[in-house]
Amino acid sequence: MMSPHRVGDLVHIPQSVELIDCEPGPGELQLTIPLEVRVTQVPTIAVVTKCSPQGGYSRVLVNGRTWRVRNDSIYLLKGSG
Numbered sequence: 001m002m003s004p005h006r007v008g009d010l011v012h013i014p015q016s017v018e019l020i021d022c023e024p025g026p027g028e029l030q031l032t033i034p035l036e037v038r039v040t041q042v043p044t045i046a047v048v049t050k051c052s053p054q055g056g057y058s059r060v061l062v063n064g065r066t067w068r069v070r071n072d073s074i075y076l077l078k079g080s081g
Contacts, residue, residue: 004076005048005058011074013044013060019067020057038067046074 005011013019021036049066050059057068 005051007048009048010077011046012077013040013046013074015040015043017073
């Protein structure tokens with residue numbers, strides 16, 4: 001299954017979405033025990049840094065920090081694709 005997002009895409013992350021900081025699992029298909037979990041308090045813009053359609057999560061850059069977020073929780077910004 002192809003991810004609707006590509007590396008470098010600007011994406012919208014709605015309010016109340018979990019951002020997960022964790023070490024990459026084997027082949028990044030699976031998450032390990034999270035080091036930190038944050039929930040977005042306001043809608044946020046991020047840049048996709050790695051797509052992992054098989055695992056259901058992508059890596060995104062938010063405010064200078066890399067997080068993992070569920071693919072179905074991020075939306076491509078219109079005009080950026």
